[in-house]
Amino acid sequence: MPKYDFVTVDVFTDQRFGGNPLAVFPDAAGLTDRQMQSIAAEFNLSETTFILPPADPRNHAHVRIFTPRAELPFAGHPNVGTGYVLACMAGDPPEHYTFEEAAGLVRVHILRDAGGAISGARISAPRALSLDIAVPIDLVAACAGLNEDDIGTGVHYPIVASVGASFVIAEVASLEALARAQPDLAAFRDGAARLAALPEHFAVHLYTRLGEDFLHLRTRMFAPLLGVMEDPATGAANAALAALLTSLAPGENVDLHYDIEQGMEMGRPSHIIASARKTGEGPVLATVAGSCVPVTRGTLEL
Structure with a gap:
C-alpha cells in the first residue's frame, strides 16, 4: 500500500491555530491527478500542495495546488507555506526557490527571524497585473x-x-x-x-x-x-x-x-x-x- 508523508503549517501567522492552514506533500511522485484531488478533498483545507520533480533542472520543484474541488494555476498561501516547508526540511536551504506552476514560475525568497531561524517566505507573483x-x-x-x-x-x-x-x-x-x-x-x-x-x-x-x-x-x-x-x-x-x-x-x-x-x-x-x-x-x-x-x-x- 503506497504511503505519502505530509506536513501541515499555518501560513500568514506567527501563532499556531491562526492564519491559513496548508497541507504539503513533499514527495508526491506517483500520485495521479484524481488522487491529488481526492486527497485535497479529504483534507478539506483551502489548499493542499503536492511537490513533484521540476521539468527544468534549473528550477527546484513543480508544485501543484488543489482546493477541495479544483486545481489552481497559482495561489499565494500555498507557495509561502510550501517554500517554508522545503526550507525547514533542507536544513541549509538556498536563499531562493523557483517553483514551476501552471501560471508560470514562482520565485520564493526564504525569510528568517532575528535569530536566523527560518520564519516564512516572500513570493513573487508569476505574472504582472x-x-x-x-x-x-x-x-x-x-x-x-x-x-x-x-x-x-x-x-x-x-x-x-x-x-x-x-x-x-x-x-x-x-x-x-x-x-x-x-x-x-x-x-x-x-x-x-x-x-x-x-x-x-x-x-x-x-x-x-x-x-x-x-x-x-x-x-x-x-x-x-x-x-x-x-x-x-x-x-x-x-x-x-x-x-x-x-x-x-x-x-x-x-x-x-x-x-x-x-x-x-x-x-x-x-x-x-x-x-x-x-x-x-x-x-x-x-x-x-x-x-x-x-x-x-x-x-x-x-
Missing part, C-alpha cells in the same frame, strides 16, 4: 450578502484582476459592512450563469481601509464555487489587490507596501504584507510575504 471585466455592483453585493450601497466605488468599480489567479476585487464602504458580509452560494451560481465572461469558479475579494491609512487594509475572500466558503488568508488575491491599488496610485514610479489583515471574522487572524511596484515603462509586479508555524506531520496510506 492584468485587468479584465468590470463586474456589476448588484452581483457583487448579492454574492457577499450585502446591500449595493455597501460597495465602494470611489477608487474603482468592482473588477476582475489577476497576477496569476483571477479574483473579483471590490471595495467595501466600511469595516462594519465588511463584518456583515456572508457568502451566498446561490448568488455565486446565479452570477456564473448570468455573466459568462467571469472566470470559472470565480471568487470575490472584499477590502476596506482601516482608518485613514491607505496602506492598512482588512480583507475577506469568498470562493464557494471552489469549495472554499471563506478563506482565512489569500496571498494571490491580496497580491492582485496591491497591484490594482498601486496601478491607480498617482505617479509613474511607485513602490507601495500594504499591511493587510484577514481572517479576523473567522477567528483565524492573519497578517499579510503585499507589495507592488509600477514604473512608467513597465508592468505592475507584486509580491506577498508572511510567517509560518508548523502544526502536524503524518503519513497518508492509499
Whole structure:
C-alpha cells in the first residue's frame, strides 16, 4: 500500500491555530491527478500542495495546488507555506526557490527571524497585473450578502484582476459592512450563469481601509464555487489587490507596501504584507510575504 508523508503549517501567522492552514506533500511522485484531488478533498483545507520533480533542472520543484474541488494555476498561501516547508526540511536551504506552476514560475525568497531561524517566505507573483471585466455592483453585493450601497466605488468599480489567479476585487464602504458580509452560494451560481465572461469558479475579494491609512487594509475572500466558503488568508488575491491599488496610485514610479489583515471574522487572524511596484515603462509586479508555524506531520496510506 503506497504511503505519502505530509506536513501541515499555518501560513500568514506567527501563532499556531491562526492564519491559513496548508497541507504539503513533499514527495508526491506517483500520485495521479484524481488522487491529488481526492486527497485535497479529504483534507478539506483551502489548499493542499503536492511537490513533484521540476521539468527544468534549473528550477527546484513543480508544485501543484488543489482546493477541495479544483486545481489552481497559482495561489499565494500555498507557495509561502510550501517554500517554508522545503526550507525547514533542507536544513541549509538556498536563499531562493523557483517553483514551476501552471501560471508560470514562482520565485520564493526564504525569510528568517532575528535569530536566523527560518520564519516564512516572500513570493513573487508569476505574472504582472492584468485587468479584465468590470463586474456589476448588484452581483457583487448579492454574492457577499450585502446591500449595493455597501460597495465602494470611489477608487474603482468592482473588477476582475489577476497576477496569476483571477479574483473579483471590490471595495467595501466600511469595516462594519465588511463584518456583515456572508457568502451566498446561490448568488455565486446565479452570477456564473448570468455573466459568462467571469472566470470559472470565480471568487470575490472584499477590502476596506482601516482608518485613514491607505496602506492598512482588512480583507475577506469568498470562493464557494471552489469549495472554499471563506478563506482565512489569500496571498494571490491580496497580491492582485496591491497591484490594482498601486496601478491607480498617482505617479509613474511607485513602490507601495500594504499591511493587510484577514481572517479576523473567522477567528483565524492573519497578517499579510503585499507589495507592488509600477514604473512608467513597465508592468505592475507584486509580491506577498508572511510567517509560518508548523502544526502536524503524518503519513497518508492509499
